[in-house]
Amino acid sequence: MMRAFIDLRPLRVSPAFRRLWTGQMLSTFGGQLAFVAVMFQVWDETSSAAWTGAVGLSKALPMILLGLFAGAAVDRFERRRFYLITTTGQLVTAGLMASQLIIGSVPVGVLLGLVAAQASFGAASGPVARTVLPQLLPRDLLASGIALNRIAFQGPMLVGPAVGGLVVSAWGTGVCYLIDCLSFVAALYGVLGLPRLRVEAVARAGLREVRDGLAFLVATPVIRGALITDLAATVLAMPVSLFPVINAEKFGNDPRTLGLFLTAIAVGGVAASVLSGAFTRLPRHRVVMLTGSAAWGVALVLFAFAPTPWLALVFLALAGAADTVSVVSRSTIIQLHTPNELLGRVTAAEQIVGQAGPDLGNLRGGVVSQLTSPVASLASGAILCLVAVAAVAASTPGLRQPAPEEQLVD
Template identity: 60%
Template structure:
């Protein structure tokens, strides 16, 4: 494979003006969202000085997506997806305006969390709607490249957004972050308005949540993709273990702790930059399985190494493997889901992506509390490898080329 074919494929940005505008809007709103997240944590902490309240901020963001995601996905499959997406973006923008106003007028922690939860209600619908757009805006051969471009936009926002948020808070307070957050939603709204109509394709009697669940249970490639992601995150998510690992083996140096998270992000960005190596593969299911297995092996080895540099290298490998697995999983879901069910499949993907890491971090913390962080990491990585291998063995469709 030539160097150019190994690099991130930007053909979707060149060939589709609608995708290009949508990508720019997503990048900017993602950046504003990360800045707003820092502002939420800062304002809640400053007003309460309680880790319970800062933890509740994450819960306020996650619960609406987990509880209402499938219902929102069913609605996405019934209506014009562009109009629905516009409505959800408008709702998020209103919440962003209210967050800005309360920050400049001294709002309370309960009010902040209420607005975060309200905004997350709109995310529960807007997320699945936006995931259905690629198959309408891009030809099938560019689908993987479009997903990789979305992934690198997400990673860029994760890397840059928190740092920018901290700088803006130091200059203009939390209200400054929320104001930028509002402006970025305005850009996202403009990009969505320019999209073509996207009417629903569902047949009568097939638009409900139960019909969606039956589809997810019966479609073996999609089911295998979602189960693989759950196995990787629920069994091997390492984030909650980083402080304990740092204390046990690396001298409890806060600089090392910060580098753990950075290493995963750097690995993910590098994988996205070289995503041509896997987005052009005719076997996205096999790429997903390979990425998930590598994730588990890298984290198990991270639980054993004594050198901080070796540990950081393994976390970078894990981050790269995660990006491969996530992009390939979305490709499998998109290629194997009829348009009539795409909203519900996208909602299931969003729920898995939201709930899996949270449950995995809880699992790791509970195991470490009864043993050690090392045992939690190594056992989680090995269980991930075993579970992913079992899912792949029972789902031969994932190993076949050009699964659709």
């Protein structure tokens, strides 16, 4: 039974990883508080859903426009120094947002500009954060390290928004921004504990290097299949945009139920992370990823037809758990099969897929719901997800077999 719990050995064997992991968890928590504060401030000043939607756009555009170039830069420069620069940039922008405690609220356009600036530094820090793991941990602990990173992300996601709402209510948005700024001090402390992380540098971080990274991705069936599987799960079967209308049509439009829908996915994800030893120790990361993606689709089909709110919450929790299994396994596959000199560019592509896919999936769900019905939109997307996962598995034999390095961990 103990083997089912999350493997904590990476925290014991690598002080640098432990320090970095702690800083990342604290900065993620601060980021959740800041997001709640931004949304509240924008709505309070504009009373416009279009402006609150612009918050997501200001975060997504830098990721899409700069992500691949940032990945090439990660493969070009010494990674510890690059990580320090990007984390310091996030700290500075968080400090500028916190300065509203002194100068008062800034115009919405300025606030969104700061959000976009911080997201630009985040577009660069995301790939470099992924590349350091193989240099801090032995290969047999990579999956466990990725699972620990996952729980460092999901834990703050579970409690951060609620805490952010309480802080805004009690002390205002400026205190949330201040906490976010302080959390980046913790992140910077974690990065300072890293050793020098040298790479075989590419000539320059330009279009040619981006093209080389994409060419490797396309030419490597296992990595290509892993990313396509993630796109299938998120673009075809992302349910979040349908939560309000499903709650209204099936469950009486109770706002408490709507909030629990979002929480249920996070609860399932955290539970899967806590019990991640059950799958990170398995020898077949590829098969585990396919199984997790298929289970996501099945759980969402069941959610679409759930007759009661509590049963719907159970299926959403199962979906959240399946998502974590898939994400951890996919990241492990990419880390194990990408040469160090290409890791920045490939993980940048993974980051774009992981963040843009859900946005596109929510858009697809809303459009199809308008043309059909919410249940039809969700159920059809989940079924298409299952078909796509089966097609990827059938067309990529390497995903159905363990690689030589995917050995069972004692």
